Structure formats: structure tokens, C-alpha cells
Amino acid sequence: MMNKRTPLQSVILYSLVLALVIFCVFPFLQILSTSLKHPIDWGNPSLIPRILHLDAYKELLGLMPPKEVDVPASIQRLLDNPALSAEKKQMLLAKFSSGGDVFPFGRYMLNTFVISFITGICSTFLASLAAYAIARLRFPAQSLMANGVLFVYMVGGVLLMVPLYQMSVNVGLASSAGGTILSLFLIYLIQTLPVAMYMLGNYFRTIPFSLEEAAMMDGCSRVEAFWRIIMPLSKPMLFTVFIYCFVIAWNEYLFASVFLKQYQDFQTLPLALQTLFTSKNAIWDRIMAASMLTLLPVVICFMLANRHLSGGLTDGGVKG
Amino acid sequence: MSSILVKNEAKLGLKLVAPAVGIIGLLVIYPILFNIYLSFFDVQLNGDKTFVGLDNYTDLLGNPRYYHSVGVSIVYLIGTVIGTTVLGLAAAVLMNQEFRFRNLARGLILLPYFAPVISVVFGWQFIFDPVNGIYNHVVVDVLHLTDTRENLIGNPDSALFVVILFDIWKHFPIAYLLLLAKLQSVPKDLYEAAAIDGQNAWGRFWHVTLPELRFVIATVVLLRIIWNLNRFEDVYLLAPNVETLPIFTYYQAFAGIVDQGGAAAISVIQLLVLVGLIWLYVRKVLKW
Numbered sequence: 001m002m003n004k005r006t007p008l009q010s011v012i013l014y015s016l017v018l019a020l021v022i023f024c025v026f027p028f029l030q031i032l033s034t035s036l037k038h039p040i041d042w043g044n045p046s047l048i049p050r051i052l053h054l055d056a057y058k059e060l061l062g063l064m065p066p067k068e069v070d071v072p073a074s075i076q077r078l079l080d081n082p083a084l085s086a087e088k089k090q091m092l093l094a095k096f097s098s099g100g101d102v103f104p105f106g107r108y109m110l111n112t113f114v115i116s117f118i119t120g121i122c123s124t125f126l127a128s129l130a131a132y133a134i135a136r137l138r139f140p141a142q143s144l145m146a147n148g149v150l151f152v153y154m155v156g157g158v159l160l161m162v163p164l165y166q167m168s169v170n171v172g173l174a175s176s177a178g179g180t181i182l183s184l185f186l187i188y189l190i191q192t193l194p195v196a197m198y199m200l201g202n203y204f205r206t207i208p209f210s211l212e213e214a215a216m217m218d219g220c221s222r223v224e225a226f227w228r229i230i231m232p233l234s235k236p237m238l239f240t241v242f243i244y245c246f247v248i249a250w251n252e253y254l255f256a257s258v259f260l261k262q263y264q265d266f267q268t269l270p271l272a273l274q275t276l277f278t279s280k281n282a283i284w285d286r287i288m289a290a291s292m293l294t295l296l297p298v299v300i301c302f303m304l305a306n307r308h309l310s311g312g313l314t315d316g317g318v319k320g
Numbered sequence: 321m322s323s324i325l326v327k328n329e330a331k332l333g334l335k336l337v338a339p340a341v342g343i344i345g346l347l348v349i350y351p352i353l354f355n356i357y358l359s360f361f362d363v364q365l366n367g368d369k370t371f372v373g374l375d376n377y378t379d380l381l382g383n384p385r386y387y388h389s390v391g392v393s394i395v396y397l398i399g400t401v402i403g404t405t406v407l408g409l410a411a412a413v414l415m416n417q418e419f420r421f422r423n424l425a426r427g428l429i430l431l432p433y434f435a436p437v438i439s440v441v442f443g444w445q446f447i448f449d450p451v452n453g454i455y456n457h458v459v460v461d462v463l464h465l466t467d468t469r470e471n472l473i474g475n476p477d478s479a480l481f482v483v484i485l486f487d488i489w490k491h492f493p494i495a496y497l498l499l500l501a502k503l504q505s506v507p508k509d510l511y512e513a514a515a516i517d518g519q520n521a522w523g524r525f526w527h528v529t530l531p532e533l534r535f536v537i538a539t540v541v542l543l544r545i546i547w548n549l550n551r552f553e554d555v556y557l558l559a560p561n562v563e564t565l566p567i568f569t570y571y572q573a574f575a576g577i578v579d580q581g582g583a584a585a586i587s588v589i590q591l592l593v594l595v596g597l598i599w600l601y602v603r604k605v606l607k608w
Contacts, residue, residue: 126339139333139337155594158552165580254553269438270557291438298434
């Protein structure tokens with residue numbers, strides 16, 4: 001601070017910082033390292049793999065060459081028979097290949113991406129309308145709504161899981177795949193809307209009112225002023241809020257597990273990874289590679305949004 | 321402003337909030353009330369209900385598993401709240417010093433908070449894995465503290481402490497961010513005055529930093545309790561055998577012998593506690 005540090009103090013400071021950083025980063029290094037290790041190398045405590053082993057990534061990303069199909073001679077003769085249709089041949093071959101064992105990581109990633117992306121867009125859009133109204137316009141029950149938003153956000157998903165599940169059963173949504181996904185989307189919407197409204201409301205209040213006033217003097221309506229002045233000015237914050245909502249949906253496990261258990265094709269990554277992990281043994285390399293691939297988009301997103309996010313987070317209402 | 325303009329503004333305002341408030345009303349407020357209603361019924365997964373009066377509540381209050389999970393939740397809350405607050409404070413003080421690579425260090429310590437739970441739990445499980453994990457390697461092979469490799473996560477009692485450590489690791493950055501923001505606004509002359517008074521670094525921390533931060537610390541503690549009371553994913557995905565209240569509720573509602581009415585009753589009780597805490601937060605914290 002004001003006085004120079006002695007060498008001893010410097011050493012202490014740097015070792016404390018280093019200890020803290022290692023504590024934070026070590027699990028990530030562990031994941032990266034294990035994802036690159038060959039199974040025989042797992043017991044090796046060093047983080048550096050003896051041999052670089054990329055099979056786990058290749059398998060997850062579908063880059064593995066298909067395994068040589070080992071077909072008995074009798075079946076081979078059958079296959080050589082020109083009278084057999086190509087379709088039948090495929091079916092026969094499929095019985096001998098191990099294709100059914102592959103974890104459809106790409107599919108789960110796409111599922112998760114689609115639902116998270118739509119959630120993020122819808123939530124940010126609806127929240128920006130509501131947040132603008134609460135921050136700028138005067139209307140009945142306005143302060144009730146402003147406080148209610150925070151309250152609603154703090155009521156966690158666990159408290160709502162039974163009634164929301166029962167509601168979707170009663171309405172008949174839970175009985176079809178489409179209805180289930182719609183239920184899940186609506187649930188993700190309410191899990192993200194309150195925080196999006198809160199963050200955007202705080203941000204809109206920092207934009208000087210004189211900007212809208214000037215636009216309205218020039219003949220813009222209120223809605224036009226919002227659309228042409230406020231929204232473009234808020235682009236970085238809108239992006240940040242979008243990322244935040246996206247990541248909430250990307251991470252969600254509880255409701256995905258309640259609703260998507262029997263719809264395997266539509267499962268999201270958290271649920272699919274958990275199922276993969278509990279159903280098979282000794283697949284650390286694949287699990288860790290899948291973890292890395294789930295992690296990367298999120299970390300990149302947050303790094304992009306970090307500057308605004310830190311400010312938004314410290315306003316206090318954000319989940320953590 | 322004329323009254324027509326006021327009216328138009330009110331109309332526009334209501335129009336703009338309507339979609340968001342409608343969805344929240346339908347999918348948060350209504351379910352909260354519906355949950356209270358369900359807690360008086362025996363509820364099946366397919367939606368069938370029979371009225372049972374207060375049976376769900378009396379069953380719950382006579383169920384030792386409920387008290388056990390309340391106990392686990394209390395240990396979890398105490399451990400995580402103290403842990404995240406203390407580590408967050410230490411990190412904030414540390415990162416408020418000037419040193420080389422400070423921006424890099426500040427970025428790196430936010431990583432645990434940003435990372436999706438699902439992609440870090442397996443790393444933590446690997447660390448504590450009895451066969452390959454670094455924890456057992458260090459404890460058994462390097463330090464020779466015990467002779468047998470232990471499965472810390474497999475045993476619910478020790479898993480609770482792993483879960484607490486994991487939560488501290490994952491969530492201290494948010495405490496750190498809140499505390500650092502306040503720390504940066506503490507006037508420098510307060511420290512100078514304290515230095516002139518002959519206070520050493522520890523004295524300055526005790527007499528200047530802590531009193532300046534006390535409201536933020538209280539905020540952090542309250543927010544941690546509120547969030548951790550409902551925390552599900554972080555516990556369940558790392559160690560499903562640690563039965564905090566949310567996990568007990570989940571098992572009641574969706575696993576084994578399904579008792580959705582009972583789960584609704586647990587949620588009602590938990591909601592009452594939560595409403596009390598949020599009320600405290602709104603009244604005390606938001607007024608500061």
C-alpha cells in the first residue's frame with residue numbers, strides 16, 4: 001500500500017496468491033490431464049500424461065474410425081448373396097458392429113445448446129421489456145413488482161419441482177416428448193427471467209433519461225425511444241444477460257432429470273453425463289474429455305462477458 | 321404532465337411487464353400455492369390425489385430421516401457459509417494488494433464459479449477416487465497418514481465434508497467479488513491514519529477493514545444461507561449419498577417409494593424458513 005514491502009512480505013504475498021490460484025485451478029488441470037491420459041496411466045499422480053492419448057476426444061466427437069466388423073464366414077456368404085436387399089445386409093452387419101455402444105455426445109450437446117439458446121433469447125427479450133417498464137415507467141403495482149422479482153428469484157427450483165411436475169401432468173404435457181420439452185423450456189424461462197430482469201433493470205437505471213427525452217422531442221414515441229435508443233445502448237449488457245441465462249439453462253440438472261428421464265433422445269448434457277458416469281465403470285478418460293468439452297463454451301462465454309458480469313454480479317442478487 | 325400522458329405511460333408499462341409477470345405468476349406464484357394445497361394430499365406421479373389432511377406433516381415430523389437431513393443441512397450450511405465468507409474475505413484482501421500478474425490471478429480465481437457444475441464434479445470425484453485419486457496418493461503413499469485407501473465420497477459422513485469443500489471452492493469467488501468491490505471503496509486515508517496511530521497490518525485489518533466491510537459481510541452470509549438452503553445440483557451430482565434437505569425432498573418425490581405429497585410438505589416448511597430469510601434480506605440488506 002503506502003510503504004514498500006520487505007522481501008519477506010513479498011515472499012509471503014506471492015506464496016499466498018500462488019496457493020489460492022492453485023486451489024482454484026487444480027481440479028481443472030486434473031480434468032484436462034485425465035482426459036488426455038491412457039487408462040494405464042490413471043494411477044500416475046503426475047498431471048503430465050506419459051503418452052498423449054486423444055482417443056476419448058476422438059470418440060466423443062465422432063472422429064474414431066468405425067471398428068473393423070468381424071463377421072463369421074457363414075454370415076459373410078449370406079451377405080455375398082446378391083438376392084439379399086441392401087437394407088437387410090445393413091441390419092445383419094449392425095448385429096456384429098459395436099455402434100450401439102457409442103455415447104452420442106454431439107446429439108446431447110446440440111440438445112443442450114438449442115434449449116439454452118432459445119431460453120437465453122426469450123428470457124433476455126421478455127426481461128428487457130419488463131425491466132424497462134419497472135425501471136422507467138410509472139404504473140400501478142410497480143414497486144411491488146420490483147421487489148417481487150427478487151423474491152421470486154430466491155425461491156429455488158427444489159421448492160417448485162413437485163407442483164411444476166404435477167401441473168405438467170395435469171395439463172397433459174408430461175405424456176409426450178414435445179410437451180415435456182415445452183414444460184422444460186418454460187421452467188428454464190422462469191429460472192432465468194427474474195435475474196435477467198434484475199440485472200437489466202439496474203442497468204437501465206444507469207442510462208441518463210435525457211437521451212430518451214431528446215429522442216421523444218424529435219418525435220419518437222416511447223416505444224421507439226426504447227427500441228432505437230435504449231436497446232442499442234444496452235447491447236453489451238444484453239449480451240451479458242443472454243450469456244448468464246444461457247449458462248443457467250446449460251447447467252440445469254434437476255428439472256432435466258425429472259422431465260427427460262424417459263426421453264433419452266432429448267436429454268441434455270448434465271443428465272446424459274451423469275447417466276453415463278453412473279452406468280459404466282472405468283471410463284474416466286471419456287468422462288473427463290466430455291467435462292472439458294462441456295466446460296469450454298461456458299468459460300469462453302464468461303470470459304467474453306466478464307467485464308460487465310462482475311459489475312452485474314456484485315449488485316448482490318445474483319445466484320452463487 | 322397531463323393525465324392522458326400518465327395514463328398512456330401506465331398502459332404501456334403494464335403491457336411491457338405483462339408477459340414476464342404472467343409467466344412468473346403462472347409458473348412461480350401459482351405453483352407455490354399449489355404446493356401448499358398438494359401437501360394435504362397423497363399424490364401419485366400420474367396426478368392422482370387423495371385428501372389426507374395433515375398426515376403428510378405428522379408423518380414427516382415422525383420421520384427420523386427428515387431430522388437427519390435437517391441436521392446434515394445445518395452442518396452443510398455452517399461449513400459452507402463460514403468457509404466461503406472467510407476464504408472470500410482472505411482472497412479479497414489478497415487481491416487488493418498490488419503485485420505482478422494481479423489481473424491474471426483475479427481472472428483465474430473466478431474460474432470455479434463460472435464452470436458448470438456437471439463438468440467439474442467428475443474432476444473432484446477423480447481427485448478423491450480410492451484407486452487413482454491424488455488425495456489417497458498423498459495421504460497414503462506420500463505422507464503415510466493412514467495405511468488404507470479410503471473412499472471419502474462413498475461414505476456419507478466424510479462425503480459431507482468433501483461436498484462442503486467443493487461448495488467453498490465453487491462459490492467463494494462470488495463472496496470475493498462482493499467483498500473486493502467494497503474493499504476498493506474504503507478510503508485510503510483511513511489506513512494512513514491507522515498507520516500513524518501505530519497499527520501494524522493486522523491492526524489495520526482489524527480496526528479499519530473489518531468495520532468498513534461489516535455490512536457487506538453480513539450480506540454475503542445472508543445470501544449464502546439463502547442460496548445454499550436450496551442447493552441441489554452441487555451436492556447431488558458430487559455425492560448423491562449426502563442427504564441435505566433438497567436431496568431428501570428429491571428422493572421423496574421422484575425415487576424409490578414416491579411420496580409427492582410428503583415432498584410438498586417438506587417444501588412448504590422450507591419455504592417458510594426461506595421467506596423469513598428473504599424478508600430479512602429485503603428489510604436489512606436492501607435498505608443499506
